[in-house]
Amino acid sequence: MEIIKKIQAFISYWYLRYLLVTEMYMVEPWEKAVIHVLFATVFGLFWYFNYSFVMHTIAQLRSTQSVFVQRVL
Structure with missing residues (x-):
């Protein structure tokens, strides 16, 4: 309980x-409730952008880099 x-x-x-x-x-x-909803919405949009776009781009970069490394070797 403590x-x-x-x-x-x-x-x-x-x-x-x-x-x-x-x-x-x-x-x-x-007003506080409206601002909390706006903050949550903006945070959710940032999270979605980072999850969908940035993670997808990183995955593509990793796959293209491995192809370039295989060509060099």
Whole structure:
């Protein structure tokens, strides 16, 4: 039970820091919800871009480099 309280305190601390840094502690609850949704959407789009485009490009680069290495050897 003590570990759960420590985890809750840890999350509360970092959530408070997040609110202070983004200055969202002074907005209304509905504004806070909208901003959280926008942050989540932007984060999700960045994740999707990195997962789909960058990982695909890295895989292609690895496969083309191995072909070039085989030609040299």
